Amino acid sequence: MKVSGCSFIKDAILYDYPILEAIQSILPLCDEFIITVGASSDKTMELIQSIEHPKIKIIPTIWDESLRKGGKVLAVETDKALQHVSPDSDWIFYIQGDEVVHESDWDTIRKGMQHHLENTRVDGLLFQYHHFFGSYDYVGISSNWYPHEIRIIRNDKTIYSYGDAQGFRKGTDEKLNVVPIPAHIYHYGWVKDPRTMQKKRENFSKYWYDDEWIEKNMVPIDAFDYGSVVHKMDKFKGTHPLVMKDRIQQKNWQFESDLSFERTPIKEKAKSFLKHYLGMDFSYKNYKIIKP
Numbered sequence: 001m002k003v004s005g006c007s008f009i010k011d012a013i014l015y016d017y018p019i020l021e022a023i024q025s026i027l028p029l030c031d032e033f034i035i036t037v038g039a040s041s042d043k044t045m046e047l048i049q050s051i052e053h054p055k056i057k058i059i060p061t062i063w064d065e066s067l068r069k070g071g072k073v074l075a076v077e078t079d080k081a082l083q084h085v086s087p088d089s090d091w092i093f094y095i096q097g098d099e100v101v102h103e104s105d106w107d108t109i110r111k112g113m114q115h116h117l118e119n120t121r122v123d124g125l126l127f128q129y130h131h132f133f134g135s136y137d138y139v140g141i142s143s144n145w146y147p148h149e150i151r152i153i154r155n156d157k158t159i160y161s162y163g164d165a166q167g168f169r170k171g172t173d174e175k176l177n178v179v180p181i182p183a184h185i186y187h188y189g190w191v192k193d194p195r196t197m198q199k200k201r202e203n204f205s206k207y208w209y210d211d212e213w214i215e216k217n218m219v220p221i222d223a224f225d226y227g228s229v230v231h232k233m234d235k236f237k238g239t240h241p242l243v244m245k246d247r248i249q250q251k252n253w254q255f256e257s258d259l260s261f262e263r264t265p266i267k268e269k270a271k272s273f274l275k276h277y278l279g280m281d282f283s284y285k286n287y288k289i290i291k292p
Contacts, residue, residue: 006095127152
């Protein structure tokens with residue numbers, strides 16, 4: 001069984017992406033790792049080159065700044081990386097620049113790939129998510145956080161990145177057939193110094209919206225106010241991946257959330273009730289779960 005890792009990145013230092021941790025967290029499961037590095041205004045290329053691992057293949061790219069709707073440029077960059085995967089690979093392990101895998105899940109992930117290797121009905125493997133918010137101590141648990149996503153796909157050239165690169169489709173817009181595995185992706189995209197978080201939001205908005213929308217909706221401020229985001233959170237009770245240890249110790253801002261204060265919107269309460277008591281799940285699913 002041959003596995004190729006895959007990712008993309010740009011301005012990793014400027015916007016404080018844990019891309020090194022992301023790569024290192026799945027490298028032991030991969031026979032090669034392909035990463036496209038967009039032309040950056042910082043030393044992102046040097047950062048990726050600092051890993052100096054023979055498995056890693058770096059592809060320099062130029063992001064198409066004219067793609068300003070729905071985060072399409074992120075899918076384009078993902079597809080560029082997919083194009084460089086070795087043709088004899090069986091699986092592609094895709095990870096984004098703010099996602100990390102816990103070493104305790106390595107065996108589960110490896111067994112999942114091996115178990116479904118010969119079953120070509122299975123297009124991919126579905127992961128659970130921990131979405132951290134504000135600090136490394138809190139996770140978002142409301143329905144606006146996607147609970148699952150595909151992060152391992154079969155090396156099939158008909159499969160491509162979809163939307164803003166959150167998931168995948170195949171052929172002519174067909175959802176992938178997937179099997180869930182009991183492994184997590186640790187998503188740290190909303191854990192940054194508030195000043196860096198605000199800079200990232202202002203920069204990334206141009207990949208979703210035009211100048212008119214940005215001028216109308218993005219109020220220029222120095223630091224992002226985590227308290228302005230109203231959703232249900234909980235204290236994280238587990239452990240973080242070992243590769244995150246130094247980054248967590250270097251955190252230089254404070255964030256606390258009063259979990260006793262009820263900030264959950266009525267709509268969210270209704271969704272939670274229907275899911276818990278009636279099994280009605282309204283979360284978006286960019287995939288089809290099958291029984292292999």
